[in-house]
Amino acid sequence: MENIGIFIRNERLKQNVSLRNLARETNITPSYISHVENGNIKTPSLEHVMKIFSALKVSPNYLVHFGYMKGDLDQHFIENELNRRSQKGEIQGLIKREINNFDRETLEATYMMITKYREIMMNMYRVNQQNERMPMTFVNDLLRFYQSEYASKS
Known part of the structure; x- marks a missing residue:
């Protein structure tokens, strides 16, 4: 099984997202994300992984793949949580655009x-x-x- 840190780094680089931008988007320190990507933190918290996956628009199925959730019962929870966080980001963006005006x-x-x-x-x-x-x-x-x-x- 692939290391979650390597997976996150590959997804981030594939999408051309800088470490700082991912940190800003998830409200997680760049240092923490770097430690995860480099394997210094082998099992990041579910909350952090969900924030990162949401920001990178990674399928919740990967949470099952990396052992954070087990099966279909958790799938519904994961999809709802990622959707809620995505909506929060959209609302924040709208408000910030209004503030700019x-x-x-x-x-x-x-x-x-x-x-x-x-x-x-x-x-x-x-x-x-x-x-x-x-x-x-x-x-x-x-x-x-x-x-x-x-x-x-x-």
């Missing part, structure tokens, strides 16, 4: 609103059904994006 005043007002109500957003997302923190990562990404845009338009 904001004038300085709108950008500043929105940034101030997000900053001011961040705690409310955090509490709201903490109470979701699956108790995930992923939506907060998105809020934090938006705040960083706003900071960079606001600084460039100042």
Whole structure:
């Protein structure tokens, strides 16, 4: 059986995706991905593998191949999870494109609103059904994006 790190590197290179871009897309450090690709981390976590596979649009069947899941019962879960993560990426892209079109005043007002109500957003997302923190990562990404845009338009 092929090493998962070699498989990930081959898929990434086949798609012309840099290590940094994959790291940015998955919110995983470039160092971690490099360690996986070089075989220093032989069994990366399922969460990290799913993020990488989703970003590279790798079939969930490979999770079974590499021993992360067993059979058809898990297949439904895998497909739903990869689809959800893909939709999240599409939504993030749409919002970021809209933000790029904001004038300085709108950008500043929105940034101030997000900053001011961040705690409310955090509490709201903490109470979701699956108790995930992923939506907060998105809020934090938006705040960083706003900071960079606001600084460039100042």
